[in-house]
Amino acid sequence: MMENKVVVDRMRCCYCGGCVGVCPKDALLLEEIALSVDSAKCVKCGACVKFCPVEALSFQK
Amino acid sequence: MDTVFDAVVVGAGPAGSIAARVLAEKGVKTLVLDKRQEIGAPKRCAEGINVASLKRVGIEPDPAWALRDIRGAILYSPSGRPFKVDLGKTSGYVLERKIFEKHLARDAIRAGARYMVKTLAKGVVLEDGRVCGVSAEFMGEEFTVRSRLVIAADGVDSKIARSAGLDTSNSLSDYHSGFQYEMAGLKLDDPDNLHIFFGADVAPKGYAWIFPKARDVANVGIGILGQLSGPGHRAREYLDRFIANRPEIFSGASPIEINSGGIPVGSAAPCLVADGLMVVGDAAHQVNPIHGGGIALAMNAAKLAAHVGAAALSEGDVSKERLGEYERIWREGDGVKLEKLLKLRAFMEKLDDDDLEKLVDILDSDEVIKLTNGEYGFLVKKFFRKAPKILPLARKFLT
Numbered sequence: 342m343m344e345n346k347v348v349v350d351r352m353r354c355c356y357c358g359g360c361v362g363v364c365p366k367d368a369l370l371l372e373e374i375a376l377s378v379d380s381a382k383c384v385k386c387g388a389c390v391k392f393c394p395v396e397a398l399s400f401q402k
Numbered sequence: 403m404d405t406v407f408d409a410v411v412v413g414a415g416p417a418g419s420i421a422a423r424v425l426a427e428k429g430v431k432t433l434v435l436d437k438r439q440e441i442g443a444p445k446r447c448a449e450g451i452n453v454a455s456l457k458r459v460g461i462e463p464d465p466a467w468a469l470r471d472i473r474g475a476i477l478y479s480p481s482g483r484p485f486k487v488d489l490g491k492t493s494g495y496v497l498e499r500k501i502f503e504k505h506l507a508r509d510a511i512r513a514g515a516r517y518m519v520k521t522l523a524k525g526v527v528l529e530d531g532r533v534c535g536v537s538a539e540f541m542g543e544e545f546t547v548r549s550r551l552v553i554a555a556d557g558v559d560s561k562i563a564r565s566a567g568l569d570t571s572n573s574l575s576d577y578h579s580g581f582q583y584e585m586a587g588l589k590l591d592d593p594d595n596l597h598i599f600f601g602a603d604v605a606p607k608g609y610a611w612i613f614p615k616a617r618d619v620a621n622v623g624i625g626i627l628g629q630l631s632g633p634g635h636r637a638r639e640y641l642d643r644f645i646a647n648r649p650e651i652f653s654g655a656s657p658i659e660i661n662s663g664g665i666p667v668g669s670a671a672p673c674l675v676a677d678g679l680m681v682v683g684d685a686a687h688q689v690n691p692i693h694g695g696g697i698a699l700a701m702n703a704a705k706l707a708a709h710v711g712a713a714a715l716s717e718g719d720v721s722k723e724r725l726g727e728y729e730r731i732w733r734e735g736d737g738v739k740l741e742k743l744l745k746l747r748a749f750m751e752k753l754d755d756d757d758l759e760k761l762v763d764i765l766d767s768d769e770v771i772k773l774t775n776g777e778y779g780f781l782v783k784k785f786f787r788k789a790p791k792i793l794p795l796a797r798k799f800l801t
């Protein structure tokens with residue numbers, strides 16, 4: 342899992358910001374309808390991926 | 403564009419707009435920034451609120467946004483047995499939140515506050531470790547607003563407090579994963595009550611809800627504990643199953659809106675103030691841990707913060723110690739109730755479906771109302787006589 346990164350599926354994301362609130366490293370940013378992951382800050386803990394109510398986040402190579 | 407205000411409020415949700423109104427009423431030159439292009443939309447809310455909470459922050463219900471009068475709630479046990487909590491008269495409303503929030507903003511603007519929408523606040527400006535403004539972006543233009551006071555009312559996706567070094571992140575064990583459809587074409591037997599459904603199959607360590615907005619329109623949603631969310635068992639999947647299993651309500655219904663979100667259901671954030679900064683509402687985790695309702699608590703905390711903030715500004719002392727009066731008052735008031743409800747949540751999470759059925763047998767409506775107020779002293783005695791199996795849990799969590 343280590344070399345993977347968190348990827349957002351734009352077609353699934355509802356832009357609710359819920360994942361942002363569960364990120365311990367402040368690596369997620371929700372602009373109005375754009376969610377981005379700062380891979381420099383992300384520690385790949387998986388909290389956001391687990392949390393997302395609509396499976397819009399995943400780890401990918 | 404660089405500007406100077408006395409106070410900047412980040413977030414034009416219920417917390418931000420109440421804070422802005424109170425500050426402006428006290429003559430504080432206030433600017434509110436919200437990243438959304440439309441205040442109030444998309445909602446991340448089931449839109450339920452009680453009458454008393456509106457009164458507490460000086461808001462008169464307006465039919466423009468108080469869509470439906472609610473008498474009480476019907477709770478459904480895992481086997482589907484209804485338990486009625488009737489408050490006898492209008493005890494709350496289901497709101498049209500996008501209109502409600504615009505009205506709150508309108509009131510703040512009428513009191514003298516200024517607003518900017520579609521404006522992302524990127525972080526606080528720090529000088530010698532003190533917050534003295536925010537940096538922001540509007541339509542590609544970056545700018546700085548200087549202000550002696552910043553109020554972070556930026557919801558669960560809070561960035562502002564974090565940029566000042568306060569930890570406002572949530573843990574999956576104290577955070578619900580929520581998903582909801584606003585639906586039309588429902589067949590609702592009783593659209594004058596909130597309907598709340600419990601059970602491990604329905605919503606593990608959470609609940610599903612139907613909050614009516616009209617006879618055949620409702621917010622239909624679910625919240626599950628974040629820790630229990632994962633591939634194949636996410637809030638959305640639970641909700642779709644809940645709907646599929648109830649054709650008598652949903653056979654002719656379709657969604658007119660999708661909402662999702664995170665709901666803090668743990669303690670308030672560990673620290674709510676810094677030099678020049680106050681945190682309120684969802685950003686501060688000021689949410690009822692039992693039902694996940696946060697509008698009322700957010701607005702009340704915002705009112706308190708704004709009172710203290712305005713006084714601090716006029717005294718010329720916005721230090722952490724001075725602003726800490728807000729945190730003290732809040733923790734001694736709503737904070738106490740929240741901590742009690744948190745214990746109740748911990749207790750409820752340990753109950754299995756049989757235990758919940760037992761509760762339906764032995765509790766009455768008044769007792770359930772007491773529980774939602776954090777009064778559970780009577781439970782241990784009751785379980786001693788009527789539900790000895792649950793007694794050890796109650797002793798562990800509720801005493």
Ligand SMILES: Cc1cc2nc3c(=O)[nH]c(=O)nc-3n(C[C@H](O)[C@H](O)[C@H](O)COP(=O)(O)OP(=O)(O)OC[C@H]3O[C@@H](n4cnc5c(N)ncnc54)[C@H](O)[C@@H]3O)c2cc1C
Binds near residue numbers: 435442523
């Ligand atoms: C599915 C679901 C159902 C719910 N149901 C209910 C319910 O029935 N009743 C109830 O009382 N509560 C409910 N809640 C909780 C309730 O919605 C929140 O507690 C409430 O919205 C908190 O208000 P707030 O003002 O603190 O934050 P918010 O309403 O989230 O407002 C925050 C604002 O800040 C803005 N913002 C965020 N970051 C920035 C930034 N960097 N720059 C500029 N602007 C920013 C956002 O755009 C937003 O407008 C529910 C929550 C969910 C997820």
Ligand code: SF4
Binds near residue numbers: 349355394663
């Ligand atoms: S929790 Fe899921 S739906 Fe919500 S913003 Fe994050 S990725 Fe998008």
Ligand code: SF4
Binds near residue numbers: 369387390
């Ligand atoms: S994996 Fe963890 S650190 Fe990375 S973005 Fe998600 S929550 Fe943040």
